[in-house]
Amino acid sequence: MRDFWTIFKQSFLTKAKTKSFVITTLIVVAGIFLMANIATIITKIQDAGVFGGGPEKDTIYVVEENGQLLDPLQQQLNASESGITLKATTKTVDELEQQITDEKIASFLVLELDETETIQATYTSENANAFEQPMKVREALQTVQTNIKANSLELSADEVVQLFSPIQFEQDAVSASSKSEEELSQARGLVYVLIFVIYFAVFYYSNMIATEVATEKSSRVMEIIISSVSPVKHMFAKIAGVGTLGLLQIALFGVAGFIALKTSSSDLTTGVFSFFGFSNVSISTMIFAVLFFLLGYFLYATLAALLGSLVSRTEDVQQLLLPMTFLIIIASFIAFSGLGNPEASYVQIASYFPFFTPLVMFLRVGMLDLPIWEPILGIGILLVSIFILGWFGSRVYRGGVLMYGASQSLKDIKKAMDLGRK
Structure with missing residues (x-):
């Protein structure tokens, strides 16, 4: 277990100390504060006449x-x-x-x-x-x-x-899972933002894991590591280390966003926020957001580690991760299209496909009053898929980290499994 924590800390601290990670984090935090106060900044610039006054627009x-x-x-x-x-x-x-x-x-x-x-x-x-x-x-x-x-x-x-008195018009739905327009407005904003966050996290951090594994192989550091640590333990320590770093980074973005909104001239109930409805979000939606975020990350991170073990050059990582990238993109398209019609049949079917579940099932949970068994079933599907992919991935990883040379295609998975048995 000590070896696991050693690799975990190494993966966490190595990435956390890189200039690219620090600069990216600072830029995003600065961007959050800028966007939250952009209206006030523009007004002050116009009032100060920084651009030479110009014609009075109003x-x-x-x-x-x-x-x-x-x-x-x-x-x-x-x-x-x-x-x-x-x-x-x-x-x-x-x-x-x-x-x-x-x-x-x-x-x-x-x-x-x-x-x-x-x-x-x-x-x-x-x-x-x-x-x-x-x-x-x-x-x-x-x-x-x-x-x-x-x-x-x-x-x-x-x-x-x-x-000119307005008519009284209300919209009702027969479906038991439908919410009122007010409830949909309250859920829409969080669902939209968290779908983007989940998409960004699984895409960015999964690529980080695959690149990290490929880098260790290309520098031959991997040969030294697996001589004292089992490849399986190494794989899951990498996933946990980068995942923890990702969670901390996203938590930092969330805190920065909250502070930026609280300190800006805007609030959560006017303007665009009145449409997105950030002012009233249920606790259950937040809990499911965290659950589907974590499960989605571990599902894609395990797949990324598996694929990263097959390449020995960082230049080949993106090519081999292309199928995984397509899965994430398709899932995001289905989720964003489902914001307008979350009860569509294709959205319901896609929510039970493991690689789409983190985004699409969360969309349905946030936008509809689903019976509790549906999100529980989605969580169960993800847990089983992570277990199967972890078991299969560990077998591939055991042999993949010992493979060198140009990676041809996904056919190298069979070669890695055969090598892992020896």
Whole structure:
């Protein structure tokens, strides 16, 4: 057992001390804080005029003959907290277009009320890609138009409110496993993020294990190690060491993300977070997230160690890991597509395939009210698959670490097993 812990610590500390690991960790943590505060940073940069001021993006110049629409439109924009300021101008359309070209102004609006008391509006900016600001202006103009028509029809304010009162619409589902839209919103964010985390972990750390084994073989260090430690013990110590390092790194990212969100100007209940629903996540979903993350890692890490033992050059690692990479990519595609329809039959079937289970079954657990036996069955399938792959992988690993020369294909597995029996 002492040999196991020696290799475990060596695998953990060697990778933890590498410059690439430290730099990558720092860059990701910095990126998390940057993304959490990006809106505040952009606002401060714009306020400071770092880029030379430029045209005021939130100021729209208005061309109108009688000026009767300007004030009501500004009131509606203020009521919707759009942040848009209107300024009347006497310049011609050609002069304003030239000012946009010269980057003196960002946009202008031409307003006119025809004989039928219908608003005619033209919004002009540098390009047609802008959509947020004109959409706000359009919505505000629509409200102004409604008020004008209501006045012409001599409708009271209460009658206008009744005319545009929203209907009561609810969505129910017959399926017993379906959740309400509110519950789906609460689960969607965590499921989306953790699917990405599981995908990243099994892909990145599995490749790290395979590369580590291939590096030891290419440097002939492997021959010294297996002379005193059994290949099987060496394999599982490698998996455990790199896995622990991965868990600590991901935990660090999680803590950094939590601190970044708490210290930023945003919270977990507004903006994009209101759609993703991070504010209310069940404990059971978190528990299943950890379980499927760990089981998914050990499944793919065992496969990666098996494949890494077949190559003696690090250049051959990616080629031999290609089938495993395809499995991870297919699983992620199924999981992300299932976010929109988690009850699809192909999602349900895929959730019981061992190499897809960590991502797809977790998707179903997070998005649906499944009977407890389904995730338990998925966990059981993963445990059995890890045991079988570990048993098979140890036999391949025992002979694979002694094989040298260019790796041809997966056919080398049989050669490694034959060598391991000797």
